[in-house]
Amino acid sequence: MSIQIKNVSKRFGTFDALDNVSLDVPDGTLLALLGPSGSGKTTLLRIIAGLEVADSGTVMREGEDITQQSARDRKIGFVFQHYALFRHMTVEDNIGYGLRVRKRPKELIRERVGELLKLIRLDALAKRYPAQLSGGQRQRVALARALAAEPKVLLLDEPFGALDAKVRQELRVWLRKLHQEIHVTSVFVTHDQEEAFEVADQVVVMNQGRIEQFGTPAEVFERPANPFVMDFLGNVNVFHGRVEQGKAVVAGAALGSPDDAHEESEAAAVYVRPHEVVIQHEQSGNASLPAEVLHVNPAGSRVKIELRATDSDQLINAELTTERFAELALKSGDMVFVSASRVRVFATNYVI
Amino acid sequence: MSAEAVFVEPPEPQPAPPPPVRKRFANPRHDPAWVRWGLTSFAVIVVGILVVVPVVNIFYEALKEGVRVYWDNLVADPDTRHSILLTATVVPIALVANIVFGVAAAWAIARFNFPGRTLLTALIDLPFAVSPVVAGLMFVLIFGLQGYLGPFLRDDGFAVMPYLTSAGGVFVLVVLYFLYRPANSAARRGLWRRPAWLVLPTAGAVLFVLGVVVQQRLGVWPRNESLKIIFATPGLVLATAFVTFPFVARELIPIMEAVGSDEELAALNLGANGWQMFWHITTPNIKWGLVYGIILCNARAIGEFGAVYVVSGHIAGQTDTMPLRIEKLFQEYNLPGCFAVASVLTLLALLTLVAKTRLERKIPSVTHAPTGEKAGA
Numbered sequence A: 001m002s003i004q005i006k007n008v009s010k011r012f013g014t015f016d017a018l019d020n021v022s023l024d025v026p027d028g029t030l031l032a033l034l035g036p037s038g039s040g041k042t043t044l045l046r047i048i049a050g051l052e053v054a055d056s057g058t059v060m061r062e063g064e065d066i067t068q069q070s071a072r073d074r075k076i077g078f079v080f081q082h083y084a085l086f087r088h089m090t091v092e093d094n095i096g097y098g099l100r101v102r103k104r105p106k107e108l109i110r111e112r113v114g115e116l117l118k119l120i121r122l123d124a125l126a127k128r129y130p131a132q133l134s135g136g137q138r139q140r141v142a143l144a145r146a147l148a149a150e151p152k153v154l155l156l157d158e159p160f161g162a163l164d165a166k167v168r169q170e171l172r173v174w175l176r177k178l179h180q181e182i183h184v185t186s187v188f189v190t191h192d193q194e195e196a197f198e199v200a201d202q203v204v205v206m207n208q209g210r211i212e213q214f215g216t217p218a219e220v221f222e223r224p225a226n227p228f229v230m231d232f233l234g235n236v237n238v239f240h241g242r243v244e245q246g247k248a249v250v251a252g253a254a255l256g257s258p259d260d261a262h263e264e265s266e267a268a269a270v271y272v273r274p275h276e277v278v279i280q281h282e283q284s285g286n287a288s289l290p291a292e293v294l295h296v297n298p299a300g301s302r303v304k305i306e307l308r309a310t311d312s313d314q315l316i317n318a319e320l321t322t323e324r325f326a327e328l329a330l331k332s333g334d335m336v337f338v339s340a341s342r343v344r345v346f347a348t349n350y351v352i
Numbered sequence B: 001m002s003a004e005a006v007f008v009e010p011p012e013p014q015p016a017p018p019p020p021v022r023k024r025f026a027n028p029r030h031d032p033a034w035v036r037w038g039l040t041s042f043a044v045i046v047v048g049i050l051v052v053v054p055v056v057n058i059f060y061e062a063l064k065e066g067v068r069v070y071w072d073n074l075v076a077d078p079d080t081r082h083s084i085l086l087t088a089t090v091v092p093i094a095l096v097a098n099i100v101f102g103v104a105a106a107w108a109i110a111r112f113n114f115p116g117r118t119l120l121t122a123l124i125d126l127p128f129a130v131s132p133v134v135a136g137l138m139f140v141l142i143f144g145l146q147g148y149l150g151p152f153l154r155d156d157g158f159a160v161m162p163y164l165t166s167a168g169g170v171f172v173l174v175v176l177y178f179l180y181r182p183a184n185s186a187a188r189r190g191l192w193r194r195p196a197w198l199v200l201p202t203a204g205a206v207l208f209v210l211g212v213v214v215q216q217r218l219g220v221w222p223r224n225e226s227l228k229i230i231f232a233t234p235g236l237v238l239a240t241a242f243v244t245f246p247f248v249a250r251e252l253i254p255i256m257e258a259v260g261s262d263e264e265l266a267a268l269n270l271g272a273n274g275w276q277m278f279w280h281i282t283t284p285n286i287k288w289g290l291v292y293g294i295i296l297c298n299a300r301a302i303g304e305f306g307a308v309y310v311v312s313g314h315i316a317g318q319t320d321t322m323p324l325r326i327e328k329l330f331q332e333y334n335l336p337g338c339f340a341v342a343s344v345l346t347l348l349a350l351l352t353l354v355a356k357t358r359l360e361r362k363i364p365s366v367t368h369a370p371t372g373e374k375a376g377a
Helices: A041-049 A091-101 A106-119 A135-148 A165-182 A193-199 A217-222 A227-232 A322-328 B002-006 B033-063 B067-075 B078-111 B117-124 B132-143 B150-180 B196-218 B233-244 B246-259 B262-269 B274-303 B306-312 B322-331 B335-360
Strands: A003-012 A015-025 A030-034 A056-061 A076-079 A153-157 A185-190 A202-207 A210-215 A237-244 A247-250 A253-256 A267-272 A277-280 A289-297 A302-309 A315-321 A335-340 A344-347
Touching: A003 A041, A015 A041, A015 A210, A030 A041, A030 A165, A030 A193, A041 A076, A041 A153, A041 A185, A076 A135, A076 B262, A091 A106, A091 A135, A091 B274, A106 A135, A135 A153, A135 A165, A165 A193, A185 A193, A193 A217, A202 A217, A202 A227, A210 A217, A210 A227, A227 A267, A227 A344, A237 A253, A247 A267, A253 A267, A253 A335, A277 A315, A302 A322, A302 A335, A315 A322, B033 B067, B033 B335, B067 B078, B067 B335, B078 B117, B078 B233, B078 B246, B078 B274, B078 B322, B078 B335, B117 B246, B132 B233, B132 B306, B150 B196, B150 B274, B233 B274, B233 B306, B246 B274, B262 B274, B274 B322, B274 B335, B306 B322, B322 B335
Parallel strands: A030 A185, A030 A202, A076 A153, A153 A185
Antiparallel strands: A003 A015, A003 A056, A202 A210, A237 A247, A237 A267, A247 A253, A267 A344, A277 A335, A289 A302, A289 A335, A302 A315
């Protein structure tokens, strides 16, 4: 089922948690709400679930206004950040609770709980209490509990936040697969852009109670709408420069052509991702910036290099493929010339 | 389903190995032996003189002349017998009042943010801060013969009862209305179809007036008679309830705050109504804390002396509770009787202590509870 949010605002005291947010979640998508803490993503999720009441605005499910409905009538599954498992109930009682309070026959409950226990591969631990489970197991129980009543929409609040890296990776893949099978419209909150890009069909980037950008992971990553999104989605080098003849010019060097046309000579922030930094031994015309290699970190699939621009003392992070690194044979102290294979330019009125 | 295949079950968490047995004097920060022994024996001697000796002495004095005399001292005297019965009447009433109030107040303070929340939290502690004698005097000033309500209560005190009972009845019905109202507006039938702001005031007013008129017409309550509060059982209940007011709420507030509201919200999200949420989720989480609070409240209520002393008027066989009876027996130089009653109170205190120690381990600790993430993250 699709979810539409229209002009929702929410204040906590003097703090604007949500500022006139509108969002359309199409049927069957797996959507990520991505943003730093305090950006309002959890509040938005709780408002969709009916656990929090918006000050203004409407929430619609499949065209039906559900703003006034209580949490129990919305049939929206919610997985809490810290799971909120009922600590005095066993795993199977936890999973069956949603069916129990809806007065489903005992037989049916047992059957459904068994099914879900198999799905989350915890059938052996049905009689355990939440305190006797590991973090990943608790997370799966919380998910099964939310799925037991066959919700039309599934919401997950930081679903992998409290887990260690390996379990998190497994659960990500599992959630992706689960979504492909049961096709329930799902929204999850995360502050980890890698997680959002890997799992979701659609990504919503939020900041300070507003939606900064909405799109597929590729769209958002390749064409960030503003400096905040650019900066939030991974490492980036920021240069202060301007635009001359369609080129981004930093300290007299034309680093490259930005994707979009910009006004001439506009004071601009020039953004270059580390993997788009090009390092050469020779200067090519006026298109490169002299820099000194400070540090080389060859561990990992890409070689990370830290440089300092000789004119401005600005630090530049670069990432090279191992092949390119072998070609250049860089070591710290080398003098090189830096340009960019791709630059993005935003007019300077940002604050970072 | 292929989603099953993804998991590699992580190994079962192994129980932590037992901590290594610490050797004596292994800790270099141990104080010298004379300091340790000195402090320990000082503490033991003080506790012995101040606590153990007096307690043992009470039982010794009470049982000095044999079990038979002890029993006679307790039950043969009609005034003593009555004092035990009176305490057994007053304490449960005060206890029930404080349980209802304590759970409601703890719920309000731990779950909602409303104007006056800090003030309410502070006011709950007021009976701890006020001297019990002052508390008793306060009730005398309000309900006593020379007090504000005194003349009215003396002339036709029971006239107020139809209003009180009707108001109480309407309140219970309002609570029931909300408890049994289907949350889904589509599922509401009958009375619940009409908007609450219309139904509640109208029905409430009609029932209230009806209740008052019926009671007045039928003459349920005596007319032109004095309703005694001070120097009577109602005054004892009021004073006891006031003094033990904070125990249950004080015990529950930190527990409810530590447990957090996530489990309750999860229950609502899964389709529970308010009633189911309270019985299935809240009560199991707070039950040991509640029992603990009740035990402390009970112990204090049984032993209450100061406030009860002021409002009771010391009418033997009528308004003497057990602590007051002990004082009176002592004044009459009836030491065996005095110690017999005292030993009953002491025994109750010891039982309370044992129960309290047992329960402390079962109460959910603040450190293990998941932190409820504040909204807005």
